[in-house]
Amino acid sequence: MAAAALGQIWARKLLPVSWLLCGPRRYASSNFKAADLQLEITREPHEKPDPSKPLAFGKNFTDHMLMVEWTEKKGWGRPRIQPFQNLMLHPACSGLHYSLQLFEGMKAFKGSDQQVRLFRPWLNMDRMLRSALRLCLPSFDKVELLECIRRLVEVDKDWVPDDTNASLYVRPVIIGNEPSLGVARSSQALLFVILCPVGPYFPGDAVDPVSLLADPTFIRAWVGGVGDYKVGGNYGPTVLVQEEAKKRGCEQVLWLYGPDHQLTEVGTMNIFIYWTYEDGVLELVTPSLDGIILPGVVRQSLLDLARTWGEFRVVERKITMKELLRALDEGRVREVFGSGTACQVCPVHRIVYQGKHLHIPTMENGPELIHRFLKELRAIQYGTGTHEWMLPV
């Protein structure tokens, strides 16, 4: 790529997105307020899932949802907590045609004191606002939205599983809702939040490792693109690659990038390697947030925990397949894992790369670090005391 073009990309990154893409009109949009919430309780509550049966991810929904409508002319309407229901959309709605759509994913946990708490929801609000500005969807007050979400979870708190292996998944969404086929900023939008009780990613205390297909012909995100935003358009095209991974005997995709085959992410998770680096120092490394990596909440939490322990080097830096191959050859790799809201931490035991099946010795090494992270996260999430990462509902 020409140096001038690269220079432009980096210059864009240094400016706040709202300035560049949306102009001063952005600031004309009003905010909605949690104090204006309208509450309509359902008259037909659904049957809750049987706690003795496994809960499939994202298939059971609670009784209520949050809904806020926005138009360019009137700004945000009053937020509503209403019975869970289908949306009515114009067939030309921009969210359906051009991926003017963004989403978030976070979890609420029930402690043994029966108190429900949300895990680091402030980080999700930050990321959601960034995504909204990137898509020229309306901005909002993060504090007010979080309070509306807290109230929604409170209304449906009986749906939060009472089980230290399960939780309530919270899915906020914004879609462009303009009934027009023009590719332009949307003059209408819908913000809604739905909730799903979800079961454990791994049954019991065991952690099951996954195998990864690393094929550099498939690219998830690129410099100057939107891989570091949580927008729906990033995900649809990955389904085919996930199917390809399955056909080739793997469970997930290891997304590579660039001529040096950088390891970037695993499926919909951030990636970590715990190894002795080339300089002989034991370290935990994950790719830096250089524009192609989603800033994961669990990624940040693992970095924060490991830095607090101060027992090994914790670093954010580019990682290449060449470095990994050399480290495997020299027996320096301890654990490779993904991190994300769904599983928290997920071990990797095999990578299929350029026709070779690379064995990753994560499971032989305990996996000590993975178990430690899982234990520490669980203590925070299901703990009964106050913790700065938890927002009581």
Ligand SMILES: Cc1ncc(COP(=O)(O)O)c(C=O)c1O
């Ligand atoms: C591409 C991608 N990377 C990483 C993550 C992990 O992010 P988080 O830890 O916030 O769930 C996700 C999940 O949201 C994702 O979709």
